[in-house]
Amino acid sequence: MVENRPWLSFCSYLLLILGVIAVALPVWLALVAATHHSHEVMSGQVSWLPGELGLSVFAEVLNGEASRELGVPVAGMLFNSTLMALLIAVGKLSISMLSAYAVVFFRFPGRMLCFWLIFITLMLPVEVRIMPTFKIVADLGLLNSMTGLTLPLIASATATFLFRQFFMTLPPELLEAARMDGAGPWRFFRDIVLPLSRTNLAALFVITFIYGWNQYLWPLLITTDDSYYTMVMGLSRMLAVDNGDIAWNRVMAVSLLAMLPPVVVVLGMQRFFVKSLVEPEK
Incomplete structure (x- = not known):
């Protein structure tokens, strides 16, 4: 009681x-x-x-009237940051889930060596390998492009490790039952593994989306075209004023606008967490 x-x-x-x-x-x-x-x-x-x-400052920054401080309308930066974060999150989850699936459910020579090579890259963040990564992106002609902004940030050893740990908890009987029913590797992944991974996918999507949204150093390095500016870069540019006063009311408005997409993602994913806890089979 x-x-x-x-x-x-x-x-x-x-x-x-x-x-x-x-x-x-x-x-x-x-x-x-x-x-x-x-x-x-x-x-x-x-x-x-x-x-x-009132809210007139928000209308100013969204309509581009504040481009004097930024050089690009806030609406454009908001779109760039959202698209960049979405592509990074979807790319990270797709590659990490498939690589973890291959490591856990397939038996091939060097399987664990491949996993540990992926895991070791945790010690090499973007800041450590930024110059060779920039050289490769420049040689491929990907500067000032959404591909160049997202592709080098898609690989994720952390997500691969977390998916691997989750896949190892799945009962081996699921794989045997799928084989008896004639399900191949792709059908087993699509119909069994993927639905069971919804909670992990939702949690990691939030983490990777915010990771992509907060990127500053990499976009700053490879972007020279104002049309590819992100929200974080725009805020930094608004504060870097040589002569004159900083327009703090516009800085605060842009800061609040920069919070909206991550907040929407967190609130949207929240219901998946609750649903996974109250499902009968859980």
Whole structure:
């Protein structure tokens, strides 16, 4: 029997409320700062309530009227970042899942050697191998292209390792039953392994999407065309002002817009987590 302790429930809810306030307060301050004039933000005396500008600053940055600081409309950067993050996430999951499937369910010479070669690449992040990677991308003529932005970042040893660990927990009887039913490797992967991996796919999709969204060094290195700028690069460019004051209200507006796609992805994937926990077979 679970003992009812009102004071314990009160403390739990109070702690949760404090946590929500701690997370939401900076977002609220950024939203309020975006509705005030830039000189009011610089004065440090911004009210806790929205200012007279309202949401007009968001319309300005989305319509390209703020391109004076950026050189490219925010809507274009938002599209570039979203497309880049989606391609990286889908590419990472596809390659990692197939490579882990091959390592676990196929028997071929050098199988474990292939896995450990993939795993060792965890010690070689993009920053370590950035110059040879840039040389290859430049030689292939992929500078200033979405392919060049995404292709070198698709391989993921972490996702391969996590999928391998999950596949190893699947009962061998599933594979034997599939063979008895005449299912080949592709059908076994499509009808059995893939549906059972939904929770892992959802979690890793969120992680890899945010990883792609937050990329700064690699896009900065291979991009010279403003039309391929990402949101992170745009924010950095808005803050790098040589002469004149920084338009902090527009910086805050762009920062809030940069939060929207990752937040949408997290909220969208949340229902898959809950569904996987309440399914009867789980």
